[in-house]
Amino acid sequence: MLTNPDFADEFDIAPYREYDPLLKQQYTNLMSGNWAWKQAQDVIVADDPQTDGAMYCPLILGTDKTTVSVAMGQNEYHPVYMSLGNVWNNVRRAHRNAILIIAFLSIPKTEKRYANDSRFRLFRRQLFHASLAEILNPLRPFMLKPDITCCPDEHFRRVIYGLGPYIADYMEQIVVTAIVQNWCVTCHTQRQHLEDLCKGFNVRTREHAKSLARVCNRKYLWDTYGIINDILPFSDDLPHADIHELMAGDLLHQVIKGCFKEHLVDWVFAYIILEHGETVGHGIWGQIDRRLAAVPTFPGLRPFHQGRDFKQWTGDDSKGLMKIFLPAVVNFIPPDMTRAIKYFMEFCYLVRRSIQTEDTVARITHCLERYHHYRQIFVTTGVRPEGFSSLPLQHSAFHYPHHIRQFGAQRALLVHYRVKAYQSCEGTMAALK
Structure with a gap:
């Protein structure tokens, strides 16, 4: 190279x-x-x-x-x-x-x-x-x-x-x-406090981990700091x-497929079932799928002819759903839930920019703060009664302003690498055989 x-x-x-x-x-x-x-x-x-x-x-x-x-x-x-x-x-x-x-x-x-x-x-x-x-x-x-x-x-x-x-x-x-699962790999935030708004976090360092290992036993490191000493x-x-x-942050798996597709989308459908019951809820699901399927053909829009009901989601599928999801569900969810999705989607589009400035970084932080405020609707409606402490992917979004300042624009650096990896895997292994 x-x-x-x-x-x-x-x-x-x-x-x-x-x-x-x-x-x-x-x-x-x-x-x-x-x-x-x-x-x-x-x-x-x-x-x-x-x-x-x-x-x-x-x-x-x-x-x-x-x-x-x-x-x-x-x-x-x-x-x-x-x-x-x-x-x-x-x-x-x-x-x-x-x-x-x-x-x-x-x-x-x-x-x-x-x-x-x-x-x-x-x-x-x-x-x-x-x-x-x-x-x-x-x-x-x-x-x-x-x-x-x-x-x-x-x-x-x-x-x-x-x-x-x-x-x-x-x-x-x-x-x-x-690091122990369900702990943050970047900062020292306690596992039970991952849902708190992350401001002024203390970055983990290997030197600090080695110093702790010299004075603490294995169990204490595991329980208190989330460090695997072995x-x-x-x-x-x-x-x-x-x-x-x-x-560095992983936009595809942490944000797009993780926080958006596996969390927000699933939480919306879980809310519909809790609010309307199984029979009516599945009927509303059908209406949402028909709305997704009715999106007209247009450059940049991905067709969902069967709605969201197919087995294997790719990164492109999740990004395509992000463009049309909010208009499809807005009539069936509370206003605060709409605002939470809106601010998180704005965060997604901001961090995917190829050029970042201090103004966009400040806007990213603002969107995260507003999303953090409005996502409490998922707790009050019973979708996430236990809160968000067990979701390190949600917590990792708060580190993106720091990642941008450290490593530059995240989209251009980190999103597209896996396409090359998958193509190379199949081509290389086929050639070896």
């Missing part, structure tokens, strides 16, 4: 700060974020003649355990894919060889009676981290000492590599960060890498 001449005019050799005409900072590519700026200052030390003036090259990694069914049958694969943080987001979004699968992780299996055994789960997680550490081991010497490499513009530069943002859905995130994360052996700082 570094020597690909196609990237010559769409490649950053150094972090930068970008401002709009009103002199407000704006965020686009990864190298325009605050994280890349700080990381280069920490890694490219001017006092060291070996690293002074070197080009910092962050590696964007991601993992996604998936089932490939189109060409390969019901087979599970665990691909590891990589991209360069120096490449512009539009290149990565267009899949111009800016995302590559570099490995397939082993998926250990056992008899059903041992599947939930704590020792087997520990072995499976430690194998995951040991595999990633081995995969990145060839680059480790060049994370401290520059490697002379030809760049896309055909200039040779001294390159220092580093671990960049890590992309994964929530279930992968808790494995990567060695696992050594792969990033601990890499210089200038803190896996908690590098966990």
Whole structure:
């Protein structure tokens, strides 16, 4: 990827700060974020003649355990894919060889009676981290000492590599960060307080986790901090890498398919059943499906000829439903429920922008605050009588303003990687067979 001449005019050799005409900072590519700026200052030390003036090259990694069914049958694969943080987001979004699968992780299996055994789960997680550490081991010497490499513009530069943002859905995130399920992987918010509005959160760090491990026992770490002390994360052996700082948001699985499709949409239909009963409620469901099916053909609108009643939802299906869902249900839900959906959908569209400014980040925060206020309607109507503490995906939305300032525009960086991964899985495995 570094020597690909196609990237010559769409490649950053150094972090930068970008401002709009009103002199407000704006965020686009990864190298325009605050994280890349700080990381280069920490890694490219001017006092060291070996690293002074070197080009910092962050590696964007991601993992996604998936089932490939189109060409390969019901087979599970665990691909590891990589991209360069120096490449512009539009290149990565267009899949111009800016995302590559570099490995397939082993998926250990056992008899059903041992599947939930704590020792087997520990072995499976430690194998995951040991595999990633081995995969990145060839680059480790060049994370401290520059490697002379030809760049896309055909200039040779001294390159220092580093671990960049890590992309994964929530279930992968808790494995990567060695955090207990239903805890936040980014901040120290207690599991029972995840539904509270997140302001001024304390970011987790590996140094803090190691300090706690020296004075606290395993059970206390698990119950009080949500830390799994038995696992050594792969990033601990890499210089200038803190896996908690590098966990970036996953728009597709956390926000679009998670918070919107699996939460809000399902909660609306659960409310209709609670309010009107089974018979009338299913009749209203039928009316909503007919409204969804009646949407006229138009560029950018996805047809739902059978309403929402089909088995497997893709990311494109969920994004298509988001465009037409509110008009279809507005007559059947309370005003506060409409407002909650409205503010969350506005949040979704704002975080998917390719260019973010401080004004849009402030608007994102405002939408989250209003959504946090109006979503209480799901508690008062009995849809979520237990609240939202058990939903870390809902809590993760409050970290998106921080992610944007750190890593740039989230949509261009993080949404489209899985399409490439799925295509590469099927093509690569078919070629191997």
